[in-house]
Amino acid sequence: MLNCEQKYLIAPSILSADFARLGEDVDKVLAAGADVVHFDVMDNHYVPNLTIGPMVCKALRDYGIKAPIDVHLMVKPVDSLIPQFAEAGASIITFHPEASEHIDRTLQLIKDQGCQAGLVFNPATSLSYLDHVMDKVDVILLMSVNPGFGGQSFIPQTLEKLREAKQRIIDSGRDIRLEVDGGIKVDNIAAAAEAGADMFVAGSAIFNQPNYKSVIDEMRQQLESIK
Numbered sequence: 122m123l124n125c126e127q128k129y130l131i132a133p134s135i136l137s138a139d140f141a142r143l144g145e146d147v148d149k150v151l152a153a154g155a156d157v158v159h160f161d162v163m164d165n166h167y168v169p170n171l172t173i174g175p176m177v178c179k180a181l182r183d184y185g186i187k188a189p190i191d192v193h194l195m196v197k198p199v200d201s202l203i204p205q206f207a208e209a210g211a212s213i214i215t216f217h218p219e220a221s222e223h224i225d226r227t228l229q230l231i232k233d234q235g236c237q238a239g240l241v242f243n244p245a246t247s248l249s250y251l252d253h254v255m256d257k258v259d260v261i262l263l264m265s266v267n268p269g270f271g272g273q274s275f276i277p278q279t280l281e282k283l284r285e286a287k288q289r290i291i292d293s294g295r296d297i298r299l300e301v302d303g304g305i306k307v308d309n310i311a312a313a314a315e316a317g318a319d320m321f322v323a324g325s326a327i328f329n330q331p332n333y334k335s336v337i338d339e340m341r342q343q344l345e346s347i348k
């Protein structure tokens with residue numbers, strides 16, 4: 122599960138990792154200081170790309186990965202995959218509200234499986250989906266790109282949406298993580314944090330550099346600067 126004590130969490134997206142050596146690469150990024158493994162699941166239906174499923178999540182656990190695994194489901198329908206990911210060792214499962222016929226039921230299903238639950242908002246998806254389910258949400262994930270691919274550019278309007286989501290979290294009085302995903306780099310992570318984010322997904326910014334530790338250290342320095 123997520124470490125609630127730690128103010129900011131860095132979650133490398135393994136979409137940009139070396140799939141031929143996935144266990145080693147995930148070990149390497151965790152040893153470099155990452156907190157959470159962000160695991161992007163795409164079905165070539167809800168999004169135009171096809172990635173990895175529960176077997177790969179289980180393989181990472183069997184390999185010895187102990188860090189929280191944050192499963193970002195970009196699939197439709199979602200419910201049938203939830204027990205499979207919980208069984209495979211997922212810690213957090215998030216899904217897009219447009220991909221579920223019954224959002225409250227899907228959130229409850231995730232929690233019943235012993236995982237933390239979250240909703241994911243595309244750039245043009247309204248936060249009003251949160252209106253009646255704040256009590257069931259552990260994580261709110263705002264996409265700062267359209268889902269489907271790594272390596273896209275951060276959409277600046279996300280900053281205003283992060284502020285709105287943060288206000289909703291404050292108003293709820295609950296301890297909810299605010300995650301941002303897409304185009305996060307050393308030069309914009311502080312702006313996302315200032316707008317309210319406290320969990321940062323970064324794929325290409327970390328895995329496309331030879332020294333993961335230096336990127337993660339620079340990201341933490343940026344976050345330190347706004348404390």
Ligand SMILES: O=C(CO)[C@@H](O)[C@H](O)COP(=O)(O)O
Pocket residue numbers: 134136137159161193266267268269270271272273302303304305322323324325326
């Ligand atoms: O969910 C997604 C894309 O749909 C993300 O998790 C990306 O994989 C992040 O990659 P970068 O934008 O950081 O390269």
Ligand SMILES: [Fe+2]
Pocket residue numbers: 134159160161193302322
């Ligand atoms: Fe993601």
